[in-house]
Amino acid sequence: MGLSVLVVGGGIAGLAHAVAARRAGHEAEVLEVRPGWEAAGWGLSLTGPALRALRTLDLADACAEAGHPVHRTVHCDAEGVVRAVVEPPSVLGPGEPVEVGIGRPALHRILREAAAGLGATLRTGVSVASLCHEDGQVTARLSDGSARTPDYVVGADGVRSRTRAQLGLDVEPRYAGQMVWRALVERPDWASDVHVFAGASGTTGVIPISARQAYVFLTESAVEARPAPESELARRMRDLLAPFGGRFADVRDTITDPAQVVRRPVHTLFLTGPWHAGLGVLAGDSAHAPSPQMVSGAALAIEDAVVLAAEVTARPDALPEAFEAYQRRRHERARAVVETSVEIGRRERQGRHDEVRALHQSGHAAMAAPI
Structure with missing residues (x-):
């Protein structure tokens, strides 16, 4: 008999876990506080590890078709002169893309349709007002006045997770001293792979996300985290x-x-202590949020979703032990990505771009290891 899971947060980690849970025979309900399914931002890179995890959910091909395959990263100076071309082996095997650039709305649509198609319940405009653990059971009281008593709760509600606070798991996000900009543009013919441009003023680049579109990213350093007029x-x-x-x-x-x-x-952020309390457990940015320099946030989130589903399926009668096993498999991998991303940001601010490329290569090589 399957378990029941209440997933708080309809982003990448939450929807991917709903897919993985349903494929394992569990009931899944996803709560998204926003009234719609709008995705924040224009695009992202599904690195090899992300595609490998998506392949276990039978979604890698759909993402590749909706996005744009990438086989190398071209590093240029501020004038566009090529300084290095990195062609790492594909995690998926010879001839497969190293990564896939994809629009966030497309990725969220694929995950959402997969979860719904497998029978997960998806609800918007509702959140968890409180969580109560009593007599070996968890009760979630929702903002609409209803209640749920699932077998376990997954907090996948992002870097400022309310679920994390409700579980008493204490960590505060830290501002990294950088703002990231994204602009959706028509894909130029030359941008069939990722292009990165590094100069004294910072780093920018172009990532293709479809046959027609790409996005420009820019990292702005040493700036206060203040909003700008739209x-x-x-x-x-x-x-x-x-x-x-x-x-x-x-x-x-x-x-x-x-x-x-x-x-x-x-x-x-990185939660150094337990990622779980009672029958609640965290996944994705709620537990570990790297900066975008390692382009691995989505990979970590999808891997979390897959590993967590595998561990609760293996130990349905001992969920706290399943959560511990999940964290053991994820802790060092996530910690390394977060710390490497922070170090990349620090060296970017110092203009040490050759060292940044070396950190990228070592970080992605470590991520290529099996989960």
């Missing part, structure tokens, strides 16, 4: 990108509509 976003991003020339300048000059641009502060 009407100024496009102009301010172009100003920050002004030091970058060559063919990248043509892409930069297409960033004219503020609706193209999102700007977010970089927050990191």
Whole structure:
């Protein structure tokens, strides 16, 4: 007989766990506090480990078809002169992409449709008001006044997780001193792979996410985490990108509509203590949030979802032990990604770009190890 899980948070980790749980024969309900399924941001990179985890859910091919396969990363200086080309072996095997660039809305749609198609219940506009553990049972009281008594609760509600606080698991996100910018653009013909441009003023790049689209990313360092007027976003991003020339300048000059641009502060965290309390357990950014420099946040989230489902399925009558086994498998891997991403950000701010590339290579090589 299967278990029942209440998943708090309809992002990557939460939806992926709902898919994994349903495939294992468990009941799953996902709660998303936002009234819709809007995805924050334009795109992301599904690295090899992310694709490997998605393959266990039979979703890797769908993501590859919806996105754009990437086989190498081209590192350039601020004028667009190529300084290094990195062609790591594919985690999926010879001939397979190293990663896939994909729009966040496309990835969320694929996960959401897979979860619903497998019979998971998906609800929006509702949150968990309180969690109560009593007599070996967990009761979740929801914001609409209803209650749930699942076998376990997964907190997948992000870096500022309310579930983490409700479980008494204490850690505060730390602002990394950087803002990340993303702009959706038409994909130039030359951007069939990831291109990174590094200069004295920072780092930017172009990541393809479909046959027609790409996104430009920019890391702004040594800046306070203050919001900017939406009407100024496009102009301010172009100003920050002004030091970058060559063919990248043509892409930069297409960033004219503020609706193209999102700007977010970089927050990191790593929960050093237990990731679980009672019958509640954390996954994804709720437990460990790297900065985007390692482009591995999605990979960690999907791996968490898969490993957690495997461990609770193996120990359905001993869930605390299953949670401990899950954390043992995930702890050091997640810690290394978070710490490496923070170090990359520090060296970026110091202009030590050659060292940044070396950290990228070692970090991704470690992530290639089996989960």
